[in-house]
Amino acid sequence: MAPFTTSVAALALAFAGLTTLALAMARHYGAIWRRSPTAAEAALLRALGALLLLEALLACTLGWGVVVGLVAWFCLLSVAGLGLVLLLPYAPQRVLLLAQAGAPLALLLLLAGGR
């Protein structure tokens, strides 16, 4: 699959995954929902976040193979994380929207490209 498509998809998935992991923390959860997450909610968010990061890894290996894909994944996580950290204090709601819209679109892109 074209590395460009996969890198866009993997970036969106990494961003969504890291956002979900951030939301499992009281500080960032509170910035959006004005309360602390319950233990169950936090656990669920963490599991979902980890799953999304794994999907990002999958996208990278589809684009570049396992070896280069793994390097790409680490770099993408860093860059997505920085984007998140810079956006989160200014527009938490929009970060949530971006993550919610980005992840399904990325998966669709991967499915369309994988055929």
Added chain:
Amino acid sequence: MKEGFRHSMAWLHTWGGLLFGWLLFAVFITGSLGVFDEAISRWMGPPAQATAALSSEQRMEAVRLATRHLEQTAAHSPFWGIRLPGEGEGSLRLAWRDGVGQLRIDHLDPLSGTPLPATAQRESDGGHHFVHMHFQLQAGTFGIWLVGLATVALLVALISGVVVHKRIFKDFFTFRPAKGQRSWLDGHNAAGVLTLPFQLMIAYSGLVVFYDTYMPAAIAANFHDVDHYEQALLERPGRPARQGVAAPLLPLECLLAVGETRLGREARFLVLSAPGDAGALVRIFGRPLAEDGQQELVVNSGVAAFKGATGEALWLEEPGLAQGGGALLTQQVMVALHFVRFGGYPLKWLYFVSGLVGAVLIATGLVLFSLKRRKRQTPEFGAATASIHRLIEALNVAAVAGISLACIAFFWINRLLPTALEQRAEWEISLFFAVWALSLPHALLRPPLRAWWEQLGLAALLCLTLPLINAITTGDQLLAALARGDGARAGVELVAVAIGLLLAWLAWQLRRRQRLAMEPLEVH
């Protein structure tokens, strides 16, 4: 005990970070630019020529013409370099050393062998300047050692930074803007924590590139010299020694044809050591293919080596194959990780951004050092404290804003220096250093905030007007480059403009800050 440990780590992080941060910022910024060395070289070099790929016969003829030219002009040079046209380069580029050891460059038309005028070439180190700058500061082996020392200090700073950072997981995604020192620390932490894998990898792999320079003892104890070590490692015959006996070269074009067959791909570059000597060595380097590095880390386009006088094949490094066993393969993988020749443009961009974040990490660390001391004056140097803190501030400005200014100035110098100038490439580099050197007295003469915004503002201005100076000096326009799909040239200018906007915002913020700080004084 535990607090004692953290305290000493904090000390190490602060002072080690400060001393080596000045150098490391330059290494990170030039190293990041070096990721795009080919695009920058393309931008800095002569205008793009529409080049049809040369056929095998045309390449042989080009090499024959090159040999004829070199035999006439460079018979006594210790080496000849011949770069064939391709990858956007239209000319046949010849390199050799003249009688006083100065590197000389000539360009020929590859089909007719006519020398092309130097004025048409805009001779420049291009993007290689940034690559060389980041690993040896253009100072040879001494520079390699200095950068190595700084890199070890970087590893120490990264690890001591993790120890000092008490809330590494709690603050993982935390950035609180517009809160003064708090925000700088958040930014410093986020930049470091989020890109920690990259920073550790790039520092460590950078050291591994020069393992035989940084840790020469094992090789020195067991081998006559590095050459013998390589022979043993790669199980290949040694480089032929200079005999001092003249012997005619075999026609190079024949060796080219054999070399290309052995490599299974087109040649990009030929290097002759000791041409005209019975011990002449010919090395033929393969051209990278578009699919190289799409799936593997180690990208190697192959080398075929021959004896120049007899044509005897000496060794062959096959493209894509690793030689020399597990240890060397490990080293090659680390080197490949550092050089990012794999994964195409997406990976280059990721490295570029991660590298710049590394630069931000260092810059914020330097700023924090001064911010903390501006708040509470600790008399750490006795009576000299104030002046030493002032000097550190000025060095911070020159190390961060000054080098950024020098980097963009390098692009301007490339366009403004006359193309007919002798040793033009060297002049470009000297002027780059001159700009950087001048940033220090400026930083010492101006109040700190003013020095910061003036240098960053000037860098921003140079970045934002780069397309303009290019249009004025070459007649080529950004939009025209975009329209003909010249991504390398257009990309350089677009990135410069984007960085220029960022620097302009930063300079404007700092200027506003300085005005606010001065107001009370003006009222009285």
